[in-house]
Amino acid sequence: MQQVQYCLAYAMVDSENDASWKWVFEQFKQAYGERTSMCVVSDRNESILKATSISYPGVPHYSCVWHIWTNIRAKFKKGHLQLNELYFATAGSYTLDEFNEMMSKIEEIYPRVKSYLYDIGYHRWSRVHATVNRTWTMTSNIAESLNAVTKEARELPIFDLLEYMRTLLERWREVIEGKWYFHIPWVQIQQRIGEKQYIISET
Structure with missing residues (x-):
């Protein structure tokens, strides 16, 4: 069976600091809970380390x-x-x-x-020393990819940014699942966002 990675959640905050990461993991735990063989993989950001030690004290934290x-x-x-x-x-x-x-x-x-x-x-970076199966969680690439592809979109008004994220993740899911019948061409997505920005600027 082919294994794939999905984006389970994303958050929009004012900045990456202790308070925002604490809030993110509190909300994530409330929605997703804590599951068997779960782990956290990060770039060793100090705020993430602090937040996960509070929300997920029993979950191993690995380095990308x-x-x-x-x-x-x-x-x-x-x-x-x-x-x-x-x-x-x-x-x-x-x-x-x-x-x-x-x-x-x-x-x-x-x-x-x-x-x-x-x-x-x-134990932080070696697969064989990990206490859970890290086969598909050796890096934080999915988060880095999301950050890279949304760099310009983050300048949009919040409503348009949310719509951008919805269409982006929907598109990623379709690519993963091979379901192209509901595919919206990327140029159309950009066009719709541009139209909404124009309408907002005219009102």
Whole structure:
């Protein structure tokens, strides 16, 4: 069976701070609850860490492997090409033997990178050390994708932004499920939003 990722929820807040993230997770827990094998994956944002420790104290919190990699590239200036392959192979290892073998190779090339990964905590980014199945939750890419595609739309009035989000997520769902019969061309979505903005500006 093919596994896919869905956007369960999104929130609109004034800024990313302790109070807003606390509110987001409170609302999410009220709607979704707490379920078996659930986990949180983030870019290690301090506000998210605080909020989840309150709303989901028993749920494991993992680090996005891609964000860790970008930090490695910024901190350590050499061996990126070889480290890239080894790091992601290590993070995705299914057995401890495989993990240890990959980690030994990283240590040979760049001992400081191994120390950096150890300090983060293997359980934060390694699949084999996770207490839940992280097969499809190794990164926070779905959130990053949503942020990227809504960058310009976030300048819209709130009603139009909500409509934009509705059509966007509906379109994503149709692509995932292969249901093209209800597909609205993207240019039509943009046109409708533009028409609504014009009407608002004229009133």
